Amino acid sequence: MIKPLDNHVVLKVEKQNQEEKQVGGIYLAGAKEEKPNTAEVLAVGPGRVLENGNRVAPEVEVGQKVLFDKYAGSEVELDNQKYLVVRDTDLIAVID
Amino acid sequence: MIKPLDNHVVLKVEKQNQEEKQVGGIYLAGAKEEKPNTAEVLAVGPGRVLENGNRVAPEVEVGQKVLFDKYAGSEVELDNQKYLVVRDTDLIAVID
């Protein structure tokens, strides 16, 4: 089992832009061509710590479908399954 | 349905500068030639979290027409419709 720390969120990515995979070059962050991907939330950390010591609980819950910034996060492989771990600040919206 | 997180705002862009589409090069942020676009607000997130833990509700409401920074945000495609998701800090003004 994977328990995210801080404001990390574990995602199961649903579909990926295939055509983007061929591109090996440098991309410009923020360009309109970047289309965010959708994913399912698998696990949610306790949230980032504010300067007053409180934590901000992430706005998402396990099982929700979310839009996220395609270029964020790190791929994790556990039990032959690939996951993506992002910070909740890389999440854009919940879709339902 | 799309529910924006944090200070994200979903926009339906009304018109785009056609002549800009041909340009594939690098643009200089802040140059006066950048003309912001207008859009209709479709959905508004709860706002960003301040260091004291409170959220700042975005100043805009669903249905308003807004000016926004043309180079901000990510394109989202849902049900064959294209939307733009920006942070409320990328919004410049309400037009009515």
Added chain:
Amino acid sequence: MIKPLDNHVVLKVEKQNQEEKQVGGIYLAGAKEEKPNTAEVLAVGPGRVLENGNRVAPEVEVGQKVLFDKYAGSEVELDNQKYLVVRDTDLIAVID
């Protein structure tokens, strides 16, 4: 009507340095050669939000003549009129 958000201020620029318009190259920010322009304040936003949640009202009012940083802001065209939208932090002084 245009209602600025956050600490945005809408300006009607009075005169522009003509000789600068020819220059297409890169300029060095902060160099003494940069002469700020003057403009009339047309509309003022509610101000930026401090970390304690309060807003700082911009120091300027509609109708005032201001000096502003020439390289700041975005051009806006509304009803065939061109305006400049800057943040109040780009304003230097009021002239009366």
Added chain:
Amino acid sequence: MIKPLDNHVVLKVEKQNQEEKQVGGIYLAGAKEEKPNTAEVLAVGPGRVLENGNRVAPEVEVGQKVLFDKYAGSEVELDNQKYLVVRDTDLIAVID
């Protein structure tokens, strides 16, 4: 014995991506190809100091297995054993 300061965490890295060792070039931070490594937590510092003077205790404990950002931290050699020291902000998740 090694006692980490601030929010440092001492890790015993379990496996390393062998194929990455050959690469001597520059890597692009944040690219999806970066797979985080797993490690065992050997020692934990008291945590970073907030602006109000309190410390944020790291979320991990000695003996836990963690995922961490592969490019973070410094290698330390003590008594002919190699360890990795990272900040707790470089830890992604606990695995159990």
Added chain:
Amino acid sequence: MIKPLDNHVVLKVEKQNQEEKQVGGIYLAGAKEEKPNTAEVLAVGPGRVLENGNRVAPEVEVGQKVLFDKYAGSEVELDNQKYLVVRDTDLIAVID
């Protein structure tokens, strides 16, 4: 009349390093060769706003002679007179 905003200070520069004027190249900030200039304070803004909402009044007063960072500020021309507008953080010392 010119009324500075925020922590802007209007200066009447007394003498300028003539030999520097020829140099059109890039200078290295912080190098010891940079000699600050002296100027007379003509007008002082209300000061910058702290995160608690209070303003920090600039330490200088109209009529004082000050040392300032030579590469700071913007030149302003009003009524055929040239002034320099800097932020009070660019002022180094009062000379009397």
Added chain:
Amino acid sequence: MIKPLDNHVVLKVEKQNQEEKQVGGIYLAGAKEEKPNTAEVLAVGPGRVLENGNRVAPEVEVGQKVLFDKYAGSEVELDNQKYLVVRDTDLIAVID
């Protein structure tokens, strides 16, 4: 006698990576090849000032053996002895 200011810490470096001395090129910060050095703490400053005005006393004491970031700090020569002065944020761990 040398009395460090702010969060400076005076170190007597014990051993240095000899092979590194030949390298005159640029190193990439954060690469795993950077091995921190060990040193003895000779003097400790009162600590950095927080935004609430309190100081954070460094976690180390005179006489302790510490691990520190090899590329941090400035060499100081006093009475024909060479010392290294770092900030306490460059210290990684105490070894005992």
Added chain:
Amino acid sequence: MIKPLDNHVVLKVEKQNQEEKQVGGIYLAGAKEEKPNTAEVLAVGPGRVLENGNRVAPEVEVGQKVLFDKYAGSEVELDNQKYLVVRDTDLIAVID
């Protein structure tokens, strides 16, 4: 007389590394080869302003001998005497 503003400190530099004067190139900040210089404190500003509005009085006093970061500050010439003005954050230690 020179009265430093904010956290500026006026120094009378005692000796300078002669051999360094020939070097006209670029130096790498933080490299161990940078040896700080010693100087006498001639004047001290009231200190920098914290976000709560209080000032942090510099830790040094007029007449003290200090170590400072060699590449910090600006040279000032007053009454045919050369001084160096640094911020107190560029001071490393008091020597007595």
